[in-house]
Amino acid sequence: MKSNTPEYTLDHQVGYLLRRATQRHLSIFSAAIPDLTTTQFAALAKLMELGPQSQNTLGRATSMDAATIKGVVDRLARDGLVETSDDPDDRRRLTVSLTTTGQTLYAQSVGQALQVTADTLAPLDAAEQVALIALLSRLT
Numbered sequence: 001m002k003s004n005t006p007e008y009t010l011d012h013q014v015g016y017l018l019r020r021a022t023q024r025h026l027s028i029f030s031a032a033i034p035d036l037t038t039t040q041f042a043a044l045a046k047l048m049e050l051g052p053q054s055q056n057t058l059g060r061a062t063s064m065d066a067a068t069i070k071g072v073v074d075r076l077a078r079d080g081l082v083e084t085s086d087d088p089d090d091r092r093r094l095t096v097s098l099t100t101t102g103q104t105l106y107a108q109s110v111g112q113a114l115q116v117t118a119d120t121l122a123p124l125d126a127a128e129q130v131a132l133i134a135l136l137s138r139l140t
Contacts, residue, residue, distance in 0.1 A: 025120045032112045032119075035105070039064060039072050041113060044081065044098065044106045052097040054087060063140075081105060 010016050029038050036044070042062045047053065050061065059069030073096055076082040081102035087093035098106070121129045 028119045029116045032116050047098045055094045
C-alpha cells in the first residue's frame with residue numbers, strides 16, 4: 001500500500017545541509033583560531049569596521065540576539081579584548097569598544113580568518129564559490 005505522505009530524505013534537506021556545512025566551517029575555524037569563537041571574532045570584526053557600538057547595535061550588526069551578544073561581550077571584556085562604558089546619552093545602554101589588545105588580536109587573526117573561508121570553500125571551484133556566496137546572501 002502506497003502512503004500519501006511525501007518522501008522526506010534528510011540528506012537532501014536545506015537545513016540539514018546548512019548545518020553540516022556550518023559544522024565543517026566551525027571545525028576549520030577552531031583549528032585555525034583556537035583562542036576565539038566565531039561569534040567573538042564576528043564581534044571584533046564589526047567593532048574594527050564600525051568603531052564603538054552599543055551592545056544592542058553590535059548584536060544586530062552581527063546577527064546575534066540580545067542574550068548571545070551579552071555573553072560574547074562579557075567574555076571578550078573578561079579577556080581584555082573589549083571594554084564597556086555607559087552611554088553618555090542613555091545610561092541604560094552600554095557602549096562596547098575594542099581595547100588595544102583586541103585590535104592587536106584581530107589584526108593577528110584576520111589573515112587566518114580569510115584562510116578559514118578559503119578552506120571552507122575549497123571543495124568548490126572559483127565560480128561555484130562566487131555562486132554560493134551570492135545564493136547564501138539572498139537567503140539572509
